Amino acid sequence: MNTQQYIQSGVLEAYLLGLASDDEQREVLEMKVLYPEVSSALNELEIVIEQYCLDSAVPPPPGTWELIEARTVGTEIKKRESVNGHEKTAEPQPEKPDFLEVAFSDTYIRVHKYWRIAFIAVFILSKIFLIAGLYYYFKADSQSQEIERLKTAIQQQSTR
Amino acid sequence: MNELERSSENGALRRQRKPIDQRALYDRFGAMAYGIILQILPQNQAHEVLLEVFKSVNLLSFSNPAVSPAITIIRMARAKAFEYKEKTGQAQREQIEPISSTGSYSPESIFDLTFRQGYSFEAISEQSGISKPEILRAIRDYFQMFHRS
Numbered sequence: 001m002n003t004q005q006y007i008q009s010g011v012l013e014a015y016l017l018g019l020a021s022d023d024e025q026r027e028v029l030e031m032k033v034l035y036p037e038v039s040s041a042l043n044e045l046e047i048v049i050e051q052y053c054l055d056s057a058v059p060p061p062p063g064t065w066e067l068i069e070a071r072t073v074g075t076e077i078k079k080r081e082s083v084n085g086h087e088k089t090a091e092p093q094p095e096k097p098d099f100l101e102v103a104f105s106d107t108y109i110r111v112h113k114y115w116r117i118a119f120i121a122v123f124i125l126s127k128i129f130l131i132a133g134l135y136y137y138f139k140a141d142s143q144s145q146e147i148e149r150l151k152t153a154i155q156q157q158s159t160r
Numbered sequence: 161m162n163e164l165e166r167s168s169e170n171g172a173l174r175r176q177r178k179p180i181d182q183r184a185l186y187d188r189f190g191a192m193a194y195g196i197i198l199q200i201l202p203q204n205q206a207h208e209v210l211l212e213v214f215k216s217v218n219l220l221s222f223s224n225p226a227v228s229p230a231i232t233i234i235r236m237a238r239a240k241a242f243e244y245k246e247k248t249g250q251a252q253r254e255q256i257e258p259i260s261s262t263g264s265y266s267p268e269s270i271f272d273l274t275f276r277q278g279y280s281f282e283a284i285s286e287q288s289g290i291s292k293p294e295i296l297r298a299i300r301d302y303f304q305m306f307h308r309s
Contacts, residue, residue, distance in 0.1 A: 010296030013303055016227065018235035019274055019281070029226060048307050050192075050230040057191035058198055060210055065186055068214045072182065 006031060007041045016042070016049050186214050189230060193237040199276045200241035209244045213237050242278045267302035270295055 014020040015028040031038045197206040213236050265288050273279045281292045
């Protein structure tokens with residue numbers, strides 16, 4: 001079979017659509033490397049197939065990306081947990097489902113990690129100001145009492 | 161965007177060595193993947209499969225330069241849809257149904273049987289009497305017709 005016959009056999013379409021067998025896939029990859037005609041035919045077909053699939057594209061429901069994002073984060077957390085679990089214990093882990101349930105209609109918000117430092121700083125400053133406020137309040141109070149005491153002392157001295 | 165621009169953009173995506181941004185892939189191919197899945201599954205199940213496709217960790221290691229990202233998404237969307245179909249037991253029910261009630265096999269119907277309904281070439285060949293090379297040619301003819309239209 002020459003290259004033109006090979007291109008026209010339809011095996012390239014089957015390969016790109018994921019319908020080809022493992023042997024056919026290997027054969028296509030070999031032919032692609034060996035024959036530039038096959039390579040360029042594959043490139044052209046990629047565009048045709050992409051265009052065909054884009055013609056039947058349907059916009060996903062709104063909020064789909066947020067769900068994907070939430071699930072991806074969930075998977076990463078789960079993976080990290082399982083890696084840490086293997087390091088710490090060699091005990092067999094109970095079988096868990098391949099996905100992590102993520103509640104997406106919750107009331108939580110995600111903020112940048114730098115906000116943590118800002119919150120701590122605001123908390124510490126608020127405590128400092130509170131203590132300073134109390135200190136100056138009691139200081140002013142005691143001073144006013146002292147003034148009152150001195151005033152009465154002066155008045156008593158002047159009446160004598 | 162014309163075909164040339166699209167193909168060059170595809171090539172640029174393909175040549176990228178670092179992991180491709182999942183969001184960029186979703187924005188570009190999300191609707192396309194959903195359209196493919198909807199050809200295989202009903203809407204309520206298609207959405208779940210779409211989430212699985214883009215959640216898939218394979219997307220993060222999109223470094224297969226053999227095919228464009230669009231083709232990878234097409235393959236993945238179809239494979240995940242059939243995986244889901246199999247998991248829910250729908251595939252088995254359909255296997256016992258006759259492939260074609262009319263007995264006619266146009267390139268479109270053959271493409272439908274293979275790509276959308278997931279029948280193997282062997283199964284189609286067995287039930288329709290069409291040889292595998294003829295099935296492959298029918299798929300090619302179907303895309304030729306699309307390309308010409």
